[in-house]
Amino acid sequence: MTRTARGSVETSTEADVDPQPTFESLDPRTGEVVGRHPIHDAHAVGEAVTGARKAQQWWADLGYAGRKQRLDAWRKLLLRRLDELAQVMCAETGKPLDDARLELVLVIDHLHWAAGNSEKVLRRRKVSPGLLMMNQAATVEYLPLGVIGVIGPWNYPAFTPMGSIAYALAAGNAVVFKPSELTPGVGEWLARTFAEVVPEQPVFTVVTGFGETGAALCASGVDKVAFTGSTATGKRVMAACAENLTPVLVECGGKDALIVDSDADLPAAAEAAVWGAMSNAGQTCIGVERVYVVDAVADRFLELVTERASKLRPGGEPKAHFGPITMSSQVDVIRSHVDEALDRGARALVGGSHSVRPPFVEPVVLTDVPPDAAAATEETFGPTLVVERVRSAEEGIERANDSRYGLGATVFSRSRGTELARRLRVGMVAVNSVIAFAAVPALPFGGVGDSGFGRIHGEDGLREFARPQSVTRLKYRIPINPMTFGRSNRTVRRLIRLVKTFRGR
Numbered sequence: 001m002t003r004t005a006r007g008s009v010e011t012s013t014e015a016d017v018d019p020q021p022t023f024e025s026l027d028p029r030t031g032e033v034v035g036r037h038p039i040h041d042a043h044a045v046g047e048a049v050t051g052a053r054k055a056q057q058w059w060a061d062l063g064y065a066g067r068k069q070r071l072d073a074w075r076k077l078l079l080r081r082l083d084e085l086a087q088v089m090c091a092e093t094g095k096p097l098d099d100a101r102l103e104l105v106l107v108i109d110h111l112h113w114a115a116g117n118s119e120k121v122l123r124r125r126k127v128s129p130g131l132l133m134m135n136q137a138a139t140v141e142y143l144p145l146g147v148i149g150v151i152g153p154w155n156y157p158a159f160t161p162m163g164s165i166a167y168a169l170a171a172g173n174a175v176v177f178k179p180s181e182l183t184p185g186v187g188e189w190l191a192r193t194f195a196e197v198v199p200e201q202p203v204f205t206v207v208t209g210f211g212e213t214g215a216a217l218c219a220s221g222v223d224k225v226a227f228t229g230s231t232a233t234g235k236r237v238m239a240a241c242a243e244n245l246t247p248v249l250v251e252c253g254g255k256d257a258l259i260v261d262s263d264a265d266l267p268a269a270a271e272a273a274v275w276g277a278m279s280n281a282g283q284t285c286i287g288v289e290r291v292y293v294v295d296a297v298a299d300r301f302l303e304l305v306t307e308r309a310s311k312l313r314p315g316g317e318p319k320a321h322f323g324p325i326t327m328s329s330q331v332d333v334i335r336s337h338v339d340e341a342l343d344r345g346a347r348a349l350v351g352g353s354h355s356v357r358p359p360f361v362e363p364v365v366l367t368d369v370p371p372d373a374a375a376a377t378e379e380t381f382g383p384t385l386v387v388e389r390v391r392s393a394e395e396g397i398e399r400a401n402d403s404r405y406g407l408g409a410t411v412f413s414r415s416r417g418t419e420l421a422r423r424l425r426v427g428m429v430a431v432n433s434v435i436a437f438a439a440v441p442a443l444p445f446g447g448v449g450d451s452g453f454g455r456i457h458g459e460d461g462l463r464e465f466a467r468p469q470s471v472t473r474l475k476y477r478i479p480i481n482p483m484t485f486g487r488s489n490r491t492v493r494r495l496i497r498l499v500k501t502f503r504g505r
Contacts, residue, residue: 020038021038021039021041022036022037022038022039023036023037023039023181023208023209023210024036024037025037025092025181025182025183025184025185027091027092027094028092028093028094028182028323028324028325028326028328028359029094029316029323029324029359030316034091034092034185035091035092035184035185037184037185037188037208037209038208038209039208039209039210039213040207040208040209040213040216041209041212041213041216042212042216042219042220044207045176045207045213045216045217045220046216046220048176048202048205048207049147049149049176049217049220049221049222051202051205052147052174052175052176052202052203052205053146053147053174054201055174055201055202055203056144056146056147056172056173056174056203058200058201058203059169059172059173059174059198059201059203060144060172060173064118064119064122064123065119067115067118067169067170067172068115068116068118068119068170070197070198071111071114071115071166071169071170072112072115073197074111074193074194074197074198075108075111075112075115077193077196077197078104078107078108078111078193079108081193082101082104082105082108083101084189085100085104085158085186085189085190086100086101086104087100088185088186088189089103089104089157089158089183089186091185092154092157092182092183092184092185092186092326093154093155093157093182093183093323093326094316094323094324094326094359095280095281095322095323095326096318096320096321096322096323097318099279099280099322099323103156103158103159104158104159106159106438106439107158107159107162107166109439109441110159110162110163110166110167110441110457111162111166112441113441113442114166114167114169114170114441114461114462115166115170117170117442117459117462118167118170118171118172118462121142121459121462121463122141122142122143122171122462122463122466123141123142124139124140124141125139125140125141126138126139127139127140129472131498131499131502131503132495132498132499133472134478135474135475135476135477135478136472136473136474136475137472137473137474137475138470138471138472138473139470139471139473140468140469140470140471141468141469141471142171142462142463142466142467142468142469143172143466143467143469144171144172144173144465144466144467145171145173145223145224145465145466145467146173146174146222146223147173147174147175147176147222147223148164148168148173148174148175148176148222148223148224148225148226148465149175149176149177149178149217149218149220149222149224149225149226150164150165150168150175150176150177150178150225150226150227151178151214151217151225151226151227151228151229151237152177152178152179152180152183152187152228153180153228153229153285154179154180154182154183154326154327155280155283155284155285155326156280156284157179157180157183157186157187158186158190160228160251161177161179161187161226161228162190163445163456163457163461164226164228164249164456164461164465165177165190165204167456167457167461167462167464167465168226168465169203169204170462171462171465171466172466173223173465174202174203174204175203175204175205176205176206176207176217176220176222177190177191177204177205177206177207178206178207178208178209178213178214178217179206179208181208181209181210182326182327184206184208187206187208188206188208190204190206191204191205191206211233214237215236215240218237218240218241218246219240219243219244221244221246222246223246223247224246224247224248224249224464224465225237225241225246225247225248225249226248226249226251226454226456226464226465227248227249227250227251228251228252228285229252230252230253231252231253231450231451231452234250234252234452237250238250248454249446249452249453249454249455249456249464250452250453250454251285251407251445251446251447251451251452251454251456252285252407252447252450252451252452253285253379253381253405253407253450253451254285254286254287254289254379254405254406254407254408254447254451255289255290255377255378255379255403255405256276256286256287256288256289256290256405256407256408256409256410256426257288257289257290257291257292257396257399257400257403257409257410257424258272258273258276258288258290258291258292258409258410258411258412258434259291259292259393259396259397259400259409259410259411259412259413259420259424260273260291260292260293260294260297260301260396260412261294261393261396261411261412261413261414261415261416261420262294262296262297262393263413263414263415263416264297264301264412264413264414264432265412265414265432266297266300266301266304267304268412268432269293269301269304269412270301270304270305270307270308271304271308272288272410272412272433272434273288273291273305273385273387273434274305274308274309274312274363274385275434276288276410276434276435277289277309277383277384277385278309278312278321278322278363278383278385279322280322280323281314281322281323281324281325281326281360281361281382281383282322282361282380282381282382282383282384283325283326283330283381283382284435285379285407286407286408286428286435286438287435288385288410288434289379289380289384289385289386290376290385290386290387290388290400291305291385291386291387291388292388292389292390292395292396292399292400293387293388293389293390293396294389294390294391294392294393294396295389295390295391298389301387302349302367302387305349305350305365305385305387306349306350306365309350309351309363309365309385310350310363312362312363312383313362314360314361314362314383315360322383323360324358324359324360325358325359325360325361325382328358328359330381330382331356331358331359331361331382333380333381333382334356334361334380334381334382334384335353335356336374337373337374337375337378337380337382337384338352338353338355338356338364338366338375338384339353340373340374340375341366341369341370341373341374341375341376341386342366344369344370344373345368345370346366346367346368346369346370346373346375347366347367347368348364348365348366349365349366349367349387350363350364350365351363351364351365352364361382361383361384362383363383363384363385364382364383364384364385365384365385365387366384366385366386366387367386367387367388367389368388369386369388371388371399371402376388377403379405393413393416393420397420397423397424400424401423401424401425403449404449404450405447405449405450405451406425406426406427406447406448406449406450406451407426407427407428407446407447407451407452408426408427408428408429408430408435408437408438408447409421409424409426409428409429409430410429410430410431410433410434410435411424411429411430411431411432412431412432413431413432414432417431417432418431425448425449426447426448426451427444427445427446427447427448427451427455428443428445428446428447438457440457441457441458442457442458442459443457443458444456444457444458444459444460444461445457445458445461480494480495480498482495
């Protein structure tokens with residue numbers, strides 16, 4: 001069974017009305033149609049952005065307190081109707097219900113943080129004018145950018161885009177959201193419930209469709225685009241935005257590594273490796289794809305990983321540990337990575353080529369994978385794990401950093417966790433836990449290299465959707481004023497003596 005979003009055209013009873021093109025969203029577990037959604041063209045996207053731009057000023061004028069009141073009301077609505085949205089997520093992604101619920105718990109916590117901290121982070125504040133400008137009052141303030149275009153992924157269709165949407169709204173912007181064509185129902189549900197608490201203006205709207213709709217959003221004149229998806233698509237988004245010098249925030253894939261030092265808590269490390277690699281069927285940008293374990297403890301670690309991974313079962317039923325591969329084309333990527341590694345001498349400790357049974361993939365744990373094999377270098381995005389022995393944690397760090405990606409990482413070490421974490425070329429590290437950084441609203445989230453740039457979440461995430469404005473105001477005049485053609489010959493010499501006295505020490 002394969003899954004594609006099917007396009008169609010609805011007929012109209014009015015001869016002079018153009019038919020509305022639509023597409024179907026499908027349940028990846030069964031292929032069943034779960035929804036029908038419009039394909040918004042460039043004109044429709046432009047209308048959405050125009051409406052959002054008019055609404056944005058009204059939203060900004062509410063002030064921090066007014067926006068917080070509305071965002072808090074939305075948060076409470078989301079909490080009351082959590083299972084309703086979770087069911088939509090399950091139908092469109094195939095993930096187990098409790099996994100969808102967990103995702104939404106994180107959404108609610110981040111929304112609470114963004115609404116509650118926006119004023120503290122972004123409001124006007126005084127800064128020191130320094131020695132030379134002591135007669136000036138200096139302030140900096142972070143003002144809304146305007147309209148933010150958000151292009152979201154399908155694997156975490158609520159949590160990931162809300163990392164941009166919630167923070168952009170809290171900062172005073174309007175948002176036009178283009179969800180993945182695989183999960184349009186989640187995006188529409190979010191916008192519909194927001195409109196229940198903010199009915200006055202189209203502050204948060206959704207456009208649905210395929211790549212053309214996303215391209216139209218990039219070209220629509222929005223003030224910033226926040227994109228989450230593959231590195232290849234991220235480059236296309238950047239190129240489209242460059243035409244209008246539209247700034248972008250890009251969060252792409254990863255090949256996240258887990259380092260297991262010789263003094264690690266091995267049962268905890270094994271549990272973290274398996275959960276990080278297999279949860280959500282491995283369809284997690286910050287999921288664990290590689291493990292580098294110090295040779296002294298490798299045998300025991302491999303035993304523990306094998307024991308845990310062997311017990312996991314995918315499926316569409318409630319008791320399944322994880323669901324299907326949501327995007328059918330990814331099955332071929334997973335299969336090719338596993339097959340190539342095995343053909344080149346890797347050993348399968350759990351599963352193998354036979355584990356790929358679309359739309360499901362059973363757990364696969366590989367070792368002795370050639371370091372240049374795709375399974376060790378490219379994002380697999382499935383329930384697979386490559387485990388390799390290293391002589392030391394230092395070698396593990398070196399091999400982890402030998403990647404074009406740099407999103408997240410994990411370190412298990414009782415004595416050197418923080419020390420090792422600081423040497424990893426990534427945006428985020430969890431020490432003696434896995435993926436914990438994503439659940440802390442105050443921490444910035446993002447990567448380096450081919451994993452993208454910019455940050456969502458935390459203070460950095462709020463500032464991503466605001467423009468800093470610096471203001472100086474003259475408090476009193478002083479005798480030494482070098483910024484005039486009327487200055488005396490001695491003015492600059494006096495300034496030099498002043499600087500030498502106070503800055504030459």
